[in-house]
Amino acid sequence: MDTTVRTEADSADTEEALAAEIRGKRLQHFLKGRRDYLDLSQDDVAERLDITARTYGNWERGTLKEWTDEKLYLLAEALEMSQFQTTRLFLYAVGRAPQPDLRATFHRTEAEDPATSAFLGDYSVMMDALSLPTFVIDQRWDVKMANKAYRDLFRGVRAHPTAMPSTNFLRFGLFHPDAPAVFVDHLKWQLAMLAQLSSSLERHGDDTGLQAIRRDVYLHPPLRDAYLTDMPNWVLGSGADLVHHEGAVRELRHPDAHIGLQGCRLLEETPRSLKALGLTRLTLVLVDLNDGTMPETCRSHDQHAA
Structure with missing residues (x-):
């Protein structure tokens, strides 16, 4: 037995x-x-x-x-x-x-409705088919989806505990030590991102994630001064439209040597289905610096730097 x-x-x-x-x-x-x-x-x-x-x-x-x-x-x-x-x-x-x-x-955007979940899955597949870097953020600029072109742009970035481009776009641009290698003339990018932070806080002042980014900005004296003084003066001098995603052409350097130095516009292109979920889609539109589309102010800066 x-x-x-x-x-x-x-x-x-x-x-x-x-x-x-x-x-x-x-x-x-x-x-x-x-x-x-x-x-x-x-x-x-x-x-x-x-x-x-x-x-x-x-x-x-x-x-x-x-x-x-x-x-x-x-x-x-x-x-x-x-x-x-x-x-x-x-x-x-x-x-x-x-x-x-x-x-x-689980910090990713979860949809209770199966149809919405399926939509997000299909939208991610569609984004991967695009050649330009594109990504989806929530109100605190946390990256919820990103395509292969976006991941390729930042493939050389070293690990960082809080400021990876796959985690939060603003944190990467403001705090990651490798950001200047991608975002050429980094101070201009930082001014634009600080303006976006200020604008986001105006709309979502109770968001703890945005408050944490602002708190970390205050802990860095150069960023704090830029946020409190340089950025407001820049917005007033350049026009309020530049606070929005459409606007000036800035420069970035792609790790692929065949692409290299490019002009870049940050464009918002969000369908209503994403907006209803509190999400925003942004695309980094790459512009050939030699095709005549670069604003005169940027070309003058390039010539002066040369």
């Missing part, structure tokens, strides 16, 4: 171990497939998660034995997963669906 019970227990343990092994293989293929689709390296994903590449490699190989909901939600965010994909991630990793009461820890 004891032998029979032991045999049945051993069989159950074997089946459970086999099921866990199968889920581990599926998880490995699922994560790698999603990463390949986004054209990200393991280092890229590790930067988004603020962990080492070795640690993420262990996650992808399935050697992590104790998955927490927080880690899974962060992983889903780093790999830009839809709600459906997040559910698959949980099933492969821990054998169950996400717990609804913990879904608030």
Whole structure:
């Protein structure tokens, strides 16, 4: 009798171990497939998660034995997963669906309506087909979606705990040490971003994320002075229209040597469906500096610098 019970227990343990092994293989293929689709390296994903590449490699190989909901939600965010994909991630990793009461820890925009969720998934696919860098932000400038061209533009950026371009566009431009390598004549970009911060705070003064950016600006004396003095004078002198996304051509340097130095307009092009979700789509329109479209003030600055 004891032998029979032991045999049945051993069989159950074997089946459970086999099921866990199968889920581990599926998880490995699922994560790698999603990463390949986004054209990200393991280092890229590790930067988004603020962990080492070795640690993420262990996650992808399935050697992590104790998955927490927080880690899974962060992983889903780093790999830009839809709600459906997040559910698959949980099933492969821990054998169950996400717990609804913990879904608030998942920082991506989640749609309760399946039709809206499907729309966002389709919109992300459409954005990836575009050649210009384009991205979707919420009211605090957190990046909710970005296409491959946007990720390519910032592929050389080093890891930073709070100011990655895949996390918040304003924080990257204001605080990341690599921002001047992309945004040429960085002070002009910073003035424009400080104006955007001020404008966003006028509309959403209670937003804690925007307040945190302003607080960090105040902790940097040069930025604080620019925010309190230089930016208001710039807005008054240049015209209020420049506070909006459409406006002056600034310069950026693409890491692809075949593209190199380009003029850039930051244009807003948001469909009503995104606006209804509190989201805004921005596109970095690249302009050839030699085609005559560069404003005279920018050309004069270039000639003076030369």
